[in-house]
Amino acid sequence: MxxxxxxxxxxxxxxxxxxxxxxxxxxxxxxxxxxxxxxxxxxxxIVAQREAYQKNQSKRIDTTHPPHTSEWVAVKVAYDEAELRAAVRRMGGRWSNRAKAWVVKRSMATRRNISHRIVEGLIDECLDIDI
CATH class of the missing domain: 3.30.720 (Signal recognition particle alu RNA binding heterodimer, srp9/1)
Structure with a gap:
């Protein structure tokens, strides 16, 4: 119309x-x-009102409580680990060119036994990914 x-x-x-x-x-x-x-x-x-989320807000990790399994984390995978990169991509991982790391849910990293590759705090640099 x-x-x-x-x-x-x-x-x-x-x-x-x-x-x-x-x-x-x-x-x-x-x-x-x-x-x-x-x-x-x-x-x-206007039917609803809320505070807007801003991409440049820092996502701080609360160390007093166990980490939430639904939060996004940055995972380091070497370039020559093609099989692992493909697995991360299949689980819904997104590449952050800015941080040079894969971004996945913590629960998925734990489930796929790659939680040892999580770099705590690096997610704050992944501002080029829409999460």
Whole structure:
């Protein structure tokens, strides 16, 4: 559908929707159907709010409690260990070019008996991986 017009909260044409949805209202839009015979009025509202996660936030390890098995960790695998690299890739590992390490869940590293290859704290440098 083609957007004909977008109205911000507080502008003319948004008052009745602002009365209904209050501060949750983000926008009022008028859309035209593909056949151009119908015009639809839509509203964009906020349904949830949370603090945004930022990639550059440091992920500190709490040494007072055992590590969580669902947390991401960096694992070092040598280049000539092609079979092991393929196994890490199969378990969902992602290569961090920045840290030159594989990123996997701690539980997967433990299950595959490569937990001795985990480099604690190196995950903080894996900012090029979306985890």
């Amino acid at each position: 083609e957007i004909i017009k977008t109205i911000k909260p507080g502008d003319d044409g948004s008052k009745r929707y602002h009365d209904k949805y209050g501060e949750q209202l983000c926008a009022v839009r008028y859309r035209r159907s593909p056949c151009k015979k119908t015009v639809y009025t839509t509203v964009e509202i």
